[in-house]
Amino acid sequence: MVVKLQRPILVGGLGLSFSLWMLDSWHDSIVQVGEFGLLSALAVGGGLWLFQQNRPKDSLEQLDGMLVDRATVESAIAKAETVINQLAQEAENHPALETLREQVAQLLLELDRQEIKVAVTGGKSVGKSTLIQVLKPNVKTQNLVSLEETAPLFREAGDNSDAAILAEVAKSDFVLFLTNGDLTDSEFQTLQQLKAANQPTMLVFNKQDQYLTDESASILLSLKQRMQGNVVATAASPIAIKVRKHEADGAVQEWMEQPAPDIQQLTQQLGEVLAQQGQRLVWVTTMRKAGLLKAEAKNWLNGTRRDRATPIIEQYQWIAAAAAFANPVPALDILATAAINAQIVMDLGNIYQQKFSLEQAQTVAGTMGSLMLKLGLVELSTKAISTVLKSNVVTFVAGGVVQGVSAAYLTRVAGLSLVEYFQQQEIAIDSGTGLNLENLRQTLQKIFGQNQQMAFLQGFVKQGVKRLLPEAQQVELVGIQKAVG
Ligand SMILES: Nc1nc2c(ncn2[C@@H]2O[C@H](COP(=O)(O)OP(=O)(O)OP(=O)(O)O)[C@@H](O)[C@H]2O)c(=O)[nH]1
Numbered sequence: 001m002v003v004k005l006q007r008p009i010l011v012g013g014l015g016l017s018f019s020l021w022m023l024d025s026w027h028d029s030i031v032q033v034g035e036f037g038l039l040s041a042l043a044v045g046g047g048l049w050l051f052q053q054n055r056p057k058d059s060l061e062q063l064d065g066m067l068v069d070r071a072t073v074e075s076a077i078a079k080a081e082t083v084i085n086q087l088a089q090e091a092e093n094h095p096a097l098e099t100l101r102e103q104v105a106q107l108l109l110e111l112d113r114q115e116i117k118v119a120v121t122g123g124k125s126v127g128k129s130t131l132i133q134v135l136k137p138n139v140k141t142q143n144l145v146s147l148e149e150t151a152p153l154f155r156e157a158g159d160n161s162d163a164a165i166l167a168e169v170a171k172s173d174f175v176l177f178l179t180n181g182d183l184t185d186s187e188f189q190t191l192q193q194l195k196a197a198n199q200p201t202m203l204v205f206n207k208q209d210q211y212l213t214d215e216s217a218s219i220l221l222s223l224k225q226r227m228q229g230n231v232v233a234t235a236a237s238p239i240a241i242k243v244r245k246h247e248a249d250g251a252v253q254e255w256m257e258q259p260a261p262d263i264q265q266l267t268q269q270l271g272e273v274l275a276q277q278g279q280r281l282v283w284v285t286t287m288r289k290a291g292l293l294k295a296e297a298k299n300w301l302n303g304t305r306r307d308r309a310t311p312i313i314e315q316y317q318w319i320a321a322a323a324a325f326a327n328p329v330p331a332l333d334i335l336a337t338a339a340i341n342a343q344i345v346m347d348l349g350n351i352y353q354q355k356f357s358l359e360q361a362q363t364v365a366g367t368m369g370s371l372m373l374k375l376g377l378v379e380l381s382t383k384a385i386s387t388v389l390k391s392n393v394v395t396f397v398a399g400g401v402v403q404g405v406s407a408a409y410l411t412r413v414a415g416l417s418l419v420e421y422f423q424q425q426e427i428a429i430d431s432g433t434g435l436n437l438e439n440l441r442q443t444l445q446k447i448f449g450q451n452q453q454m455a456f457l458q459g460f461v462k463q464g465v466k467r468l469l470p471e472a473q474q475v476e477l478v479g480i481q482k483a484v485g
């Protein structure tokens with residue numbers, strides 16, 4: 001639905017005056033805003049932005065599935081580089097560019113790295129140090145192999161030092177994950193995490209000598225079932241056993257004897273993996289690092305784009321507010337239409353390298369408007385805003401204030417949703433049909449939820465009222481607020 005505005009609207013207040021002319025219709029409006037800087041001065045605090053990193057795809061079950069060839073890794077590095085170049089294009093002097101580029105160069109060198117890094121990790125006292133000690137002389141391959149122990153995992157519940165340890169682990173090419181029996185929940189979750197991050201891992205059931213033979217066999221079996229293979233049992237330092245010797249003369253001698261470490265299975269399997277797959281393990285690591293680098297570059301890029309998108313959203317927010325205030329229309333569908341127009345879609349799309357024709361932008365705007373209506377967002381926010389207004393501020397203000405503030409609020413939600421939506425789109429949309437409705441709907445609901453907190457709404461309403469009401473009423477308003485608060 002389109003509302004014709006018959007005359008230019010002049011909105012003033014508190015010296016924050018700005019004028020705007022909306023010609024023709026809400027959709028194809030030509031807008032001029034004076035004192036644009038004032039609009040951006042209305043910076044709304046951070047924390048509203050959600051940083052979403054690309055999550056790794058469901059990992060493949062077996063080591064074989066994780067392994068990649070050189071060309072695949074090279075193309076992953078190239079993709080990271082593309083994002084970095086895009087950042088350079090959009091923010092020439094971005095402070096992160098130098099280190100990002102260094103990292104690319106580093107990754108290219110990494111492709112030919114000869115040394116294979118094996119991380120030995122697990123909970124406290126599972127035998128990491130002991131295992132490394134006995135394993136070192138036994139790992140013989142043509143590649144150099146380093147065995148590095150991490151700090152113990154799972155020290156305290158909810159301990160975030162685990163994240164730092166796992167970040168260290170992520171730099172290694174192969175992981176030996178030690179456990180001393182059936183997996184605890186946190187052990188299992190960490191193993192899943194490693195798998196999801198495409199981190200080749202072998203589960204090592206150490207201290208198997210602490211169990212009876214059939215007991216340890218059944219533990220090994222259950223571990224194998226949970227991990228789908230890739231499990232070995234060891235005893236890096238078996239418990240000393242008492243040896244009793246009966247001499248010919250009837251004397252009995254007793255002494256403690258330290259059995260040799262039982263690590264044959266591990267040495268054999270690890271040796272095989274390293275010898276046969278060493279190079280590919282290095283590539284998998286490089287691939288992971290390329291993915292992280294790309295995500296980091298994307299994050300910077302998104303940050304730069306958000307910095308440019310924010311003032312635009314704010315600009316449109318107050319334009320919508322002023323228009324709805326000056327020409328209050330009670331119907332919710334008109335409010336939805338006022339909140340999001342083709343121009344904001346095009347402006348934000350430009351920032352995110354997603355160019356829309358006017359027609360496509362109109363479709364997107366129309367879709368978003370009707371989504372907001374269907375999802376009940378328009379009704380909900382209008383009600384919430386009028387509640388805030390009544391309880392907090394004034395009852396005597398012109399009816400247009402509710403519409404004005406609601407329109408601003410909806411523009412904000414729509415704008416932020418578009419930003420979030422664009423961020424998730426990997427490739428530019430060349431046609432309006434590229435719009436992912438389901439995705440857009442979810443994003444709208446999410447962003448609406450994030451901006452619905454009472455504290456935020458109250459602040460927002462206050463801002464809106466300040467913008468919309470002339471100075472005289474402001475004074476009264478402050479007085480009433482003081483009396484109420
Ligand atoms: N019975 C038995 N004890 C073992 C075995 N492996 C290690 N231990 C003992 O377990 C204890 C801890 O071993 P460490 O190698 O220090 O364990 P860790 O994981 O490095 O310990 P932190 O670094 O402190 O987390 C020592 O007393 C080892 O002798 C094993 O296979 N069987």
Ligand SMILES: [Mg+2]
Pocket residue numbers: 128129130149
């Ligand atoms: Mg240790």
